[in-house]
Amino acid sequence: MTEGLLKVDGLKMYFHTRDGVVKAVDGVSYSLDRGETLGVVGESGSGKSVTALTMMRLIPMPPGKVEGGDVLFKGESLLAMKEDDVRHIRGNRIAMIFQDPMTSLNPVYRIGHQIAEPLMIHKGMSRREAWSRGLELLDLVGIPNPSQRARDYPHQFSGGMRQRAMIAMALACDPDILIADEPTTALDVTIQAQILELMVELQAKTGSAIILITHDLGVVADMADRILVMYAGRPVEYGAAETVFYTPLHPYTWGLLDSLPRYDIEDKGELCPIDGQPPSLIDVPSGCAFHPRCPHARDRCRVETPVLREVASGHHSACHFSDDPSFRRENVACRVGGA
């Protein structure tokens, strides 16, 4: 593999709390190239967001501590960089969109001012230049009548418009990477589709790479080139979007897919959700972290921690049995809805 745009290598981020060590991110690796979209999927608390925040060095340390691994941006380590240099990358080369547009905009400033801010910080633009560039950006993200709306305060915007404004802010400096942390979770379904479409459209224009963090498989299915499935802070499956979707290898991914209602098949059985709760990250189960909830778990799973390895070309899985060609989703019926 060539020197990619972004390379996360065995990243481990632990939180040292009074109750114990929370292994929020425990050995995550992936790489990202220009123009690519990576979907990071997992339940709440699986370490999706923390991975992204660690990359941006936005985790307060302490209590957080990087216990291993590295993040290379254009070959340079983000974790070893000086704070001033990281600040120059944040919002400039790597930008972020947050989950809740309702609370992610500062209530006391006009929208236009907030979009102008990164331009003033990073590009050294004057207030006037930044404002007029901000108007172009608002237009780009589909806000009607930008010169007037830029003068509005956030509470005068609806949720969808605020998220558009957030995207405009993130794209202001033409970043290489856009991290979208559940960008549509707080929005109505109809608005969700619009926002995702907008992101795809803008990606085509700007060529930036996107890391899309979500717990919605439907969202990544549409957008991602590659998918990383995380469970309990660990990557469990990683590969091209189609292969992860159509030939998933890991029982956890099967569980996620089986939890979704399907309208493309005739036989509508009951859904079969994954039993139980995600484990506490302080006290991660021994062996495979998923074994207490896995219907296929065997003795080996309780003892031996599986490693993420390439099973098929470019398709990685962290299940002991993925090498067995008969251990596939279509061969093991889902317990509730199946035969």
Place this chain on the structure above:
Amino acid sequence: MGDDHISKDRAEEHAVKEYRSGMPATPPSGPYEESAERASRTLWGDAWGRLRRNRLALVALGWLVIVAIAAVSADAWVPRVFGSPIRIDTVRAMRDRLQNPSFAHPLGTDDLGRDIFARVVYGSRISLSVGILAVMVSVVIGLILGSLSGYYSGFVDTLIMRVADVFLAFPYILFAILLLSVLPKSQRGIVPVFLTIGVLGWPSIARVFRSSILSVKENDYIDAGRALGASDLRLMMRHIMPNAIAPIVVYATMSVGGAILTEAALSFLGLGIAPPTPSWGRMIEDGRVYLTSNPGLVFWPGLAILSTVLAFTLLGDGIRDALDVKLKD
């Protein structure tokens, strides 16, 4: 002076409550289709609109404006109409001594023949300037230390807050007396008085501001700002400060009243402004002997203190309500 402490704590509570009730975090969003033509309103513009409908606060504000105008313009008319409020001469002291209210002296005269109205007007200069300057000193110190404390938690926070606790644990008025009594009487102008009151007042401001910052800091837009590459200073000054300042505005307004009271108390004890400069507290002290025969000597400066302090408190209360979006409409 126990009362002073109680009212201080109450004001502090008020200010925090005002904040907790969720000032700017999520203002309600209206339908946006029609809003394109609508003039944008700021938080402060909104607050002013609501304050304007609060009659009590408006009366208080009106009274304070009158007092302020009188204080500022006093030199232009008071001495000419009512005679110097300061000058003592034997003729006047003999002739005009302790007169009852009349056309020439609407509130009567004091034991040295000086017009009481003139002295009350001049007293407002001392009271207002000491009150406002003292609070400014408190606010400057309190904002700096409070923001350091709230923004950088940990050791800095602990250190500043423990120092604040020490200040608050000290008997307030005794501390002021101690500081002021060190100065020779001749040097007792307005500067040492407001500096003393101001320096003693910072811990409450710092505490209120710190708690306000702590809750503003949790907001997503602060993280978003950091993710955009804003520096610590920028985050503090441009993102946290404007959102955290509202309780301080309320608390500071109420504190002006408290500072005026403290100045009056110090002057009453003979430690405030040195005579013959008229100060309300000093006038009460001077008139104390004549309480039974000429109660006006105590009554009028007392009324001045009462009305002005009350006006500051009511105005502070009004601002608190005006900034509280939950009480909207």
